[in-house]
Amino acid sequence: LNYNSVDHIRKGRNRLMVEDITMLCDELGIKTDLDLRRKGETADLTVSPLGKNVRYIQISSSSYKGIHSETGKQTMINDFKVLADPKNHPIYFHCIGGYDRTGAVAFIANGVLGVSENDLASDWEQTTLPNLPDLPPKDKWRDYDGMVEGFYKYGKTGESLKDCIEKYLLSGGVTPEEIATFRKIMLVK
Template identity: 35%
Template sequence: MRHRNGRAGGYIAILLALFCLPYFSLVTAAGKGIVSLENPSVKEFLTKVFYVDKRYRVSCVLDYVGREKGRQDLPRPAEITFPRTKGKVWINLRLKGGKPAIGWKEKVKGGDGRAYVYNLVPRSRYAYTVQDTGGRTIKSGVLYTGGTLRMCRVDGVRNVRDIGGWRTGDGRRIRYGKIYRGGELDGKHHVTEKGKQTMKKVLRIGVEVDLRKKKETKDRNRSVLGNKVAYYRYSTLSYRLPDRKKATYAKVFRRIFRSVEQEQPVYLHCVYGCDRTGTIAFLLEGLLGVNESDLAKEYELSSFYLPRTRDGAFSGYRELVQEIKTYPGDTLQDKITGYFHGLGFTDAQVKRFRDRMLTEAP
């Protein structure tokens, strides 16, 4: 395995052998008929890397970045084939056993004989039909999705993913569709009308939590997704949790807790969806019980959009973890729980949030 800057060396090779061990906590074995939603480089990173170095001297993610052409912050699509026909056809999918809103519907060219479907939920079963414009069913079937990580494709937006899927220390798993993280919707990259429809109708975003400074938002006071999406802005910091910002962080987490309780999926973002967003995501996922290695890997997934390694010069991730470890507790989850106690959250509130965010792992 290569060092992240591309230079091989005996000392580095030994470190990587020690700190980048095979790991399988996020991987589902793909059987016959199961569609993998993870792109190959991301899947390999999640499969092969397990961090045991608690001093954060080594990062492995850049060994996997740039292996494929094009954007790597996107999922693989599910492909549905059907007999070619003239005109347009409707592709309809619905999550089996799920709410009707958790589905996908789009009109495509019938002459193509295939359609590519994004933003499906991993480890799920979908029923699908292909119909012509007259309502005649051309094909129907069942589609099974594999993998665990749910990256999302939103036209005009970068670095979007669901925080669901990660295993926790008590054997449960974070639910999909509760909290999404990503880049800004109205800056350098601007969500398109198609992207807005994806966020509202597929991801079902009900609350936008904007972590940018006021000057970065150009005094925005409503969501670009429309009036039906509630908008809240809180100016937070990257990797730092100073006392002067304690009230702000408390407001951020209370808003997220309340939105989850009200069944309103949250879109959490700053500018690039890496640093300020990564700080909040780290604390939420750690509170839910994700282990330290997986927390680091979830943070480093943003490197498939912009380089953000846990040992990098542009990252304060190591300092964030070290600060959290000054709180009392036997485990990292205990220490993060202590941080939330300092923000004014009770054990009952934390337990209620965990129960709503976690499900039994298959």
Template identity: 30%
Template sequence: MPERRLRFDLAWNVRDLGGYTGAEGRTVKWGRLIRADSLSRLQEPDLDRLRALGIRTVVDLRTSAEIDAEGRVALDDGSVAYHQVSLLTALWDPATYVPEDGPEAFLVARYLEMLADPEAPMGAVLSHVVSPAAHPLVFHCAGGKDRTGIVAALALGLLGVGLDDIAADYALTAEAVGPYERWFRATYPERWESHLSMPPPYTTVTASAMATLLPQFLARYGSFEAYALSRGLSAERVAAFRAALLEP
């Protein structure tokens, strides 16, 4: 069986979304949709590992300011289509975190805002993600947790994957926190204290956040498909996505 977690030296949260049980009991195909943390750090041989996945499309969910500061994935031979589609007009303000409410409440509120934000180009992101011609496709943000986690949840939901599996996939990001922080501390010791001072929702994974979010999302929008339709996708495109990504 293919591995869910894909091993890279300078990216710690790269995962294949295949293997889950989707609509009509059909399995999501491996090797078609990949979720990741930032790919801007990748050098050889990591770039060779990325090429070996046959990636046709990269969807970068980060802001322009993040890309200006950190760069973008170094695949510039023209074989891979690169799309920057920022899901945030501005990064979250740590000052808005209320410790008494806890990290889960903060994350759920931010996720619902992102999903509802008329300025967030969620339709454009989903348009890339559901396009079979764009696959294999990787989408990523900075840590691969929040923006990437929401897009992964929507993609899996459109494929009919159960809510428990969607929440479990989100929770797997927790395994990447330790390796990333060890690298960060060794590489940027002068920034380590500021990293530690970030509120818990920014630096840890609250596994129950997705499990709490999904019922609220469905109560608001009715279904994953209804949400996609509200963002400009057609029922035919959703059906084509399922036909291409689910095993017969």
């Protein structure tokens, strides 16, 4: 949405065109802009580039295995609580590149909804790897594997990734009601 300035003081240019804002606000009805970037990356933005009628929430979030650190986990819990609040929907969440932090939040959201581990891996592969063409082959899955292994530490042998992600969220302060509400918002019966 906004490129940060080199000095982290001047606001970066808005990359959204009028047509983008119209589509996001008028057609999709976006109510909340969840910005996963750090303050320095946003040049201390306080209002969504989508306009003052869109709630702006900035949470400096982590990615990959960093979401299993104390700070990283807390940011993911905070992100999920935003996703689990019906008044925030529809939500647009993003970082700068759209695959590291955004990918981590999407992984947790999709995982708790029951998306298969194969489909989660495929989504990560299609979103992330094209953006890292020069990464040595041995490193292409390292960060992803570390993130997934971190979730399995919350479960017992044989438990599904979905159950382990749910336990990760619950251990950080997300309530069973918030998980149920998120599923109700996202899943159509």
